[in-house]
Amino acid sequence: MPHASSKTKEINNNYSKQQYYTTTAAFSSSSSSTSSTTTTTTTTAQQQQSNSESEPDFLIGYGAFGVIWAVTDPRTSRRVALKKMPNVFQSVIAARRAFREIKMLCTFRHDNILQAVDILQPPGQVDMFNEVYILTELMQIDLHKIIVSQQSLSPDHCKVFLYQILRGLKFLHSAGVIHRDLKPGNLLVNSDCLLKICDFGLARTEEIDKQKCMTQEVVTQYYRAPELLLGTHHYSYAIDVWSVGCIFAELLGRRILFQASSPLKQIELIINLLGTPTIDEISTACDGAKAYVLSKTWRAAKINALLSLSKNVTSDAAQLLSRMLTWDPKKRISTSQALGMKFEKRKSFLVLSNIFYFLIQEQSYIHEGRIRYHSCMCRCCYSTQQGRQYTINLEPVRGFRYDDSDENFCNMRQAKEYMHKLLTEFSQANTVPLRLNHDSPLYKTFATSQVAQAHELPPSPVAWDKL
Known part of the structure; x- marks a missing residue:
């Protein structure tokens, strides 16, 4: 049995090394510093004793706009979700929706909203740009x-x-x-x-x-x-x-x-x-x-x-x-x-040490969920030797409206240029950007995976004027 277990682990390790992507320098002029960072990152990743190193990539699911796989980020050995959006440029409307989703994943920072971890670099030439690959947090x-x-x-x-x-x-x-x-x-x-x-x-x-x-x-x-x-x-x-x-x-x-x-x-x-x-x-x-x-x-x-x-x-x-x-x-x-708007106005006048007491006094359905979340699950509150310290703002809001003014592209060429600019800027913000490894055997499986078929999508609205 120990021999069989060891053999399985070896197979999994070999399988997981056939990555869909590879690290690459963002600019040739910065290859030296990027190489140094890559070495450091690789060394750190090798030192991590994580089960993720031996986990193979696998299909999570698919929907109307993309296919999602669980993969390992080669820079950190962190397990992430890789979403492929293959039909981004079928129409201007499809491009606008994809642009919206990507920008929102990159923009919103909230514990209860999924966030983008990285975006795989698009091809250098806009004409070669047909698909989008985005890394997000991996949920179970x-x-x-x-x-x-x-x-x-x-x-x-x-x-x-x-x-x-x-x-x-x-x-x-x-x-x-x-x-x-x-x-x-x-x-x-x-x-x-x-x-x-x-x-x-x-x-x-x-x-x-x-x-x-x-x-x-x-x-x-x-x-x-x-x-x-x-x-x-x-x-x-x-x-x-x-x-x-x-x-x-x-x-x-x-x-x-x-x-x-x-x-x-x-x-x-x-x-x-x-x-x-x-x-x-x-x-x-x-x-x-x-x-x-x-x-x-x-x-x-x-x-x-x-x-x-x-x-x-x-x-x-x-x-x-x-x-x-x-x-x-x-x-x-x-x-x-x-x-509970009344509760929110009221708690802003409380000192942190007293918030939990007032939480207990509120016995409504939502407040009981609030107690459990902020007592041990959230990242906005923290525990000390003196007890749990609660943030004043338990349900934060965004201080300004989401800006969608850059979504107004009117033709496919413009859509590609806007999307290419967004993805390039975001991917280059990382020290060690990623590109797809088209030579990977697993990439071929991923590249041919499709989005949901028409009959699997929700029915269209009723044509009331034809009834």
Whole structure:
């Protein structure tokens, strides 16, 4: 048995050395200093006694905009996620979405939002530039896999997951960004229950001009807010909050709350739970959708049904859910309200040593998740011999709006130039940049891996004018 174990380790070591990438100097004039840094980095990596050195690269999963593999960064021996975005330049819209996601991964710095670690250097010539490869933090699993697994989920798990989702989403919304595709599969989790929001392929900044139309082809159907299902042309951060409500219910009940085979049946399921909406509650819907909903037999709300989702549903949880799942987006609770605006104003006047005492006094659902997260999981608070020291700002916001002014390229050539400039600047910020190793046998497997097929993508919105 020891011999077999040793042989397996040898195979794994040989396999992991066939890297997809290689280190290279950013500029020929700085090759000397880069070489020195490379030697130092390599020596440090060799000294690390980490299991990651013998872990082979493997496919994690794929979606509409990319394929993701778990790999080892040769500079640090750190395990990271390598995302390939192969169809970036199929259209200007695809390029704009890819540019948005990459820039957001590189820009946002928050413990509950996935961050870029590095970007592989693009080809020197823009004409040769067709794909994007980006390294991000590697997380162990997504929330969807946890929900459908046999892993037990206690009320405490639900509270700490929900708190982190709202905490990360509050930061995004404070930057003026709507995620537009929140679902359990886009929430990454580690074994210590740390959660990060990922996949910004559909994210965009809030549209201030309410007369401008926004695309309705966003959010996976099961988590799609009713205003989107009913054909609204303008929407707000509230669509993300609806998605969070659906995720929260799924955490509690271990099943999808509104699982329908089509958008029309999705609307039926929502009516069954929330009751028939008033004309004011669906005021932003298109005329065809309004006529459809109002033609149906009137039904009363069954909000008490939320209490029967599972034994983990308390009255506090049901009340919070009902405030997230409302027809009218203007009446839907915001992330700041869910996290407790009164509490935030109040805690700013407290000394650090007293924050935990006041946290204990707050017994609402979200505050219990806050206690658990900041007592042992977060990086913003720390422990000393005198006890846990809590930061004043438990739920930080971004101090300024995300700038999307550089997304306005209007043709493919311009899109390539903008993207090439962004990736080059970011990759050269690292002392030892990376390039793809096209001679690697494993690269060929990775290079031929595809994104999700058309039938695997969420259904398009209802064509209300054709019903």
